Amino acid sequence: MAHESPIDCGNPAECLDLLKRLRMLDIDATQRTLADIVAALLRALPAPNQHLEVLEAARAQVDFVQAEMAKRYAAHPLPPDSSENETLARVVSLWRGMARSYAQISRQDAASGTLDDQRALLAQRRVDYTGRALLEYFRAHRAPPHGTWAELHDSYSVAEARGVAGVRVPDSLNEVWKAQSALEAYVSALLVDLANPFGRGEREFRWVYRWAQRFAPYCSLDAEPDTGRTEAAAFGIDLAGDHGPRPLWLIGPPGAGVRRFDASRLAGQIRAVLTQFRQGVAPASLGLGADCPTDACAALLLSLYRPWGLASAARRFPRRSGKGSAELCGDWLTIGFHIGGRTFEQPTGGVMAGNLARDISLLTFGERGPEAVPGRPEQLRQRLAATLGFVCGHWDIVDHSVNGFRLQQHPHTERLEHHQLVGIRPPDGERFLLGQVTWLMYREDGVMEAGIHVLAGLPKVVAARLFGLNIGTHVAYQQVFLLPATPALKAPASLVLPGGWFQARRVIEVHDDEAAQVRLTGLLARGTNFDQVSFEALTDPARDAPQETGH
Known part of the structure; x- marks a missing residue:
C-alpha cells in the first residue's frame, strides 16, 4: 500500500x-x-x-x-x-x-x-x-x-x-538478455515503430515490444552510406528531426545527423527462428515468451520479416493523395446488404431469395415498390438502408493505393477493431468492396485515422453451411462472401466465412445459383470476425465429405 x-x-x-x-x-x-x-x-x-x-x-x-x-x-x-x-x-x-x-x-x-x-x-x-x-x-x-x-x-x-x-x-527488466546498451534501447523503439504498432492489439503489441528487445542486438545505425546496398529500399533516422524511421531517400544520405538503419543480420535471425518453429522448437526456448502459441508466433514474426529483416521501405503499391468521402460499415449483415443490394435470406427454390426491387416494397409499407427508378438507385439504397438499420459511416480519404485506403473521421461514429472485416465503397466506385482494418489511431485533435486493406476481387454474397453425414438439411445457411480469382494480383478465388469456420479439409455447402459442396484447402487471412479461405469443388461429395457433428 x-x-x-x-x-x-x-x-x-x-x-x-x-x-x-x-x-x-x-x-x-x-x-x-x-x-x-x-x-x-x-x-x-x-x-x-x-x-x-x-x-x-x-x-x-x-x-x-x-x-x-x-x-x-x-x-x-x-x-x-x-x-x-x-x-x-x-x-x-x-x-x-x-x-x-x-x-x-x-x-x-x-x-x-x-x-x-x-x-x-x-x-x-x-x-x-x-x-x-x-x-x-x-x-x-x-x-x-x-x-x-x-x-x-x-x-x-x-x-x-x-x-x-x-x-x-545490466538491465534486469530486459526479459531476454538481462542487459542492454543505449543503442539497443533506441533500436527497440525504432523496431516497434516499424512493426505497424497502430495495427496491433494489446497482446500482439506486448509481443512486438518484447521481440524488439530480443532482436535489437542484431541491428545497427550507420553514419556512412552502404555502397553495396540500394539505399532507396532502406530506412533512415534523422537525429535532428521529430519523426520516426523514414525511407532514406526522403531524408538524405547518411552523415551529419542522418543514420542508416541496418538490419541485415536480423533477417538471418528471423529466418533461423522460423526454421526452428518448423522443427518443433517452442517459442519460450527461443526467447520469445511462454505466452506465445507457436502458430501465432510464426504468423506475427513472418509479418515482421519485411519491415524488420529487410528494413525495406518500398511499397508494393505507391500511395496517392486522396479526396472525397468513402462509405464504410463493419457489421456483417450490413456489409452483405450493401454488397448484394438486398437483405440476406435462406435460399429457396434453388436461388437466393430477395432482391433490391422487392426490398424496396418495405419503403411503401408492404405495397409492391417500383421495379426500378431510373437514375435514382443510390437514393433508394440509402433510404432502404436507413429503414433496415444498415447505415454506413462516411470517412474522408487521406490517401490511397491500389490495395488500400487511409481514412479519417471526426467524430468517430462506429467502433472498429484491428483486423475486422469491413465493407467500403470509394467515392468513385459503384460497388462495395471487402476490406480489413489494418491499423487505427487517434490524433491529438480527436480525429480517428484508419488503414483499410482491400481484399482483391469484387465480392458476391452467397450462402453457406456446414456439410456432412451427421448434419441435417435443417441446418440454416449463413451469409458469406465469394471473391473471384484476380490473376493480376496473384490472388486465387476465395470465400470469406464467419470467424472460426476454417478447418483444413473441412467440407461446406455453398449455395449460389445452386447448392454445391466445396473443401476448404487453405487459410489466406484471419481477422477478428472472419476467415478468408481457398477452396476446391468436390467431384463426389458422398465419397469425399468427412463426417461432421456441427460447428
Missing part, C-alpha cells in the same frame, strides 16, 4: 525506506507515490550517487505499476475525450520523469566525475525511459505529441556523442 504519513520525498534515505515498505495493493496510490518520489528528487537535486541508488531501487516497482495502469487503455484505441486520458498522461509523465532523472544525474556528475563508471548505464536508462514514453502512445493508439520523437533522438545523440551508445549494461 502507498505511504500515507508525511515523508520527505526529496531525501534519498527516506525514499529508499519507503520503497521497501510499498505494497502493490492500490495501484493508483502506489503509482502516485512513485511519481512523487521521482519529481521530488528532481527538485531536491541530492548527491548524484544517492539519486541513482533510489532510481535503481524503484525500477522494478515502476515497471509493474506502469504495466498495470496501461491495461486500462491498451485494449482499444483511446479517444482524446476518454476518461482514461488522465491515466495515459500519468503513465507518460512517470516515464519521462525517470528519463529526466537519469539525464539530470549525468549532467550533475559531469564536473565531479564520481559516476564515470556509470556513464553507459545512465545513457541506457535515459534512452530506454524516453522510448517507453513514446511507446505508450503507440499502445494507446494515439499519435505521439509534437516533440516526442525529438526527445528520443536527443537522448540517443547524447549517448553517441559521449561514446557509450554501444556499451551494454
